[in-house]
Amino acid sequence: MNAVVPAVRTGPTIWVLVFAGIVTTLMSTLVIPLLVDLPELLGTSPANASWVVTVTLLSGAVATPVTGRLGDMYGARRILLLCTVPLILGSFLCAMSSSLAPMLVGRALQGAGFGIVPLGISALRSLVSPERLGSAIALMSSSLGIGGALGLPVAAIVAQTTSWRMLFWGVGILSVVMAILIAWVVRDTPANEHRGKFDGFGAFGLSVALVCLLLAVSKGGDWGWTAGLTLTLLAVSIVVLLGWGRWELRADSPLVDLRVAMGNRVLVTNIVTILIGFSMYFQALLVPQIRVLPESTGYGLGQSMIVMGLWCAPAGLLMMVISPLGARLTTARGPRTTLCTGCLMMAAAYGSSLFMMGSTWGLLVITCCIAAGIGLAYGAIPTLLMGAVPLTEVSSANSVNTLLRSLGSTVSAAVAGVVLAQMSIMFAGNTIPTENGFLVGMLIGGAAALLAALATVAIRGAQPGGTETPVPGIAAQSPADASSRSAVTGPGTASAR
CATH class of the missing domain: 1.10.287 (Helix Hairpins)
Incomplete structure (x- = not known):
């Protein structure tokens, strides 16, 4: 049985965990406004300065599955608090850095805290009342996109109006507040009594x-x-x-139970997750470049970093608004329908680049529609996973899924870089992507979203109206997946469910 908190604490628990997710994902866009200036600020080469981004990615990739497994073993709240420690230390270390080495250490520590979002989703599964669980999970999952979208304008404004160090001091202070709120508001989550060894x-x-x-x-x-x-x-x-x-x-006691991970719902959902991560990063990478390129190129909009960031901010806010609506759709039609709808919205938005990419308002519509699709998709993914894995593996399953989102985005950045490099011209002494290069990149993002939508058809499992759903908005696994998992995990896991 799941422990459910009293109704009076359900709301604060949700918003504290969502706040934690947003603060954590601010790290992904925190240094973007600084990338051009980092070599001078740290006294190093541009190639070495790029490690400020790469080291955070590597650290997060290592830490996320580990913290997810620890969350399943010892309870999500304990590991949530543990993850705030490197976030705080890393942020303050970056704020005091004047050379590359301490900055890299600080950014690696920040990356070690990236497991907060999947751990927060796992905590919600145990702490939030059933009638609010679906919308809470959708909002928490979407914090990955919300923090990233809001981080860019905030970072741009802070970097251009005050010292760049204030970015890291600010995030460090927010991380301290986050740790205090988690300790104060979020109740203990049950540990696995039969956790085995790490x-x-x-x-x-x-x-x-x-x-x-x-x-x-x-x-x-x-x-x-x-x-x-x-x-x-x-x-x-x-x-x-x-x-x-x-x-x-x-x-x-495996770190990741591969037999469970190879079940239909988990496997296909994770494949769709990679495709969504691949798709979403194209607009995040390409649209800001189009906005800041000079108008004299014929397709750039000539915006400053701050103005560009402000035009990107509505997408993050829309993602927050759309998440509860996605939860309602999930309750009415099932998470697979919500996931497919989100992917189709992303594909359609990318396709509209053919005739809307040349204007400020057109780009706003594109990014907002993509954000809405991401909000729907991200909200449905944890619901699908939690209906397909044992309760003792919820944190691990969500952590692996979060890692796969990052993997999709990383591959996307590499592909986009190749496309733009191959379709570039010389302009005012600099090499810049052509308009066709941006368009091809956007269409590749749309194709990936469409492929993700098609892949959702392969997800098997109960839909609304069935009797297998244990919590509103959480679809159970298909009978085939249930029987295969029972054979693997034994009757102890089945009875726990």
């Missing part, structure tokens, strides 16, 4: 595989896609990942 070897193997893969994908454009280092890292990641999978299948 799979340290599995965590190490997955970390090595992910670091090698993400390094190759994120730095391949700089090193060369056929360079020896890039190919070696890709080969090592594949070999280690295969060995890791073999280990996990034999482990008594």
Whole structure:
């Protein structure tokens, strides 16, 4: 049985966890306004300065599945509080940095706190009253996009009106507030009494595989896609990942239960997640560039960083508004329908770039419609996962899913970089992407969203009207998935459900 908090505390719990998710995801866009100036600020080369972004990605990739598993073992609230520690320390260290090395350490510490969003979703599953669970999960999941969308204008304004250090001091203070609120408002979540041992070897193997893969994908454009280092890292990641999978299948307490992960609902939902992460990053990368390019190019809008950020902010706010509506759609029609609807909205918005990309208002419509689609999709994904995994694996399942979103975005950045590099011209002594380059990138994002929508058809499971749904808005697994998991996890897990 799930522990449910008294109704009077349900609202504060939801908003504290959503606030935590937004603060955490501010990290993803925090340094974007600083990228051009970082080499001078830190006394290093542009190539070295790019590690300020890369190291956070690598640290988050390593920490997220680990904290997810720890959340399942010891309770989400404990690990949530643990994740705030590196966020706080990393933010303050970055604020005091004047060279590359301490900045990289600080950014790595910030990345170690990225598991807060999936842990927050897991906590909601135990703490929030059933009638509010669907909308709460949708809002918490969408905080990934909300924080990223709002972070850009806030960071741009702060960076251009005050010292760049205020960005990190501000986030550090917000992280302290977040930790206090979690400790004060969020109640303890149940730990797994039969948690077994932590799979340290599995965590190490997955970390090595992910670091090698993400390094190759994120730095391949700089090193060369056929360079020896890039190919070696890709080969090592594949070999280690295969060995890791073999280990996990034999482990008594695996970091990730691959048999559960290969069930239809989990597997297809994770594939759709990668495609959504791949799709959404194209507009996040391309639209800001179109807005700041000079008007003399014929397609740039000539906006300052602050103005560009303000035009991007409505998308984040819309995502917050659309999430509860998505929860209602999920309750009425099922999470698969909500997920498919969100993907189709994204595909249609990207397709409209063919005739709306050339104006400020046209770009606003495109980004807002994409944001609405992301809000629907992100809200439905945790619902699908939690209806398909044992209660003892909710944090782990959501953490792996969050990691896959980041993987999709990383691959998207690499693909977009190749497309724009191949379709560029010289302008005023600088190499800039052509209008067709931006359009092709937007259409690739739309194609990925459409493919994600088509993939949702393969998700099997109960829809509204069935008797398997244990909580409003949370669809249960299909009978086939349930029986296969029962055979794997044994009757103890089934009775827990």
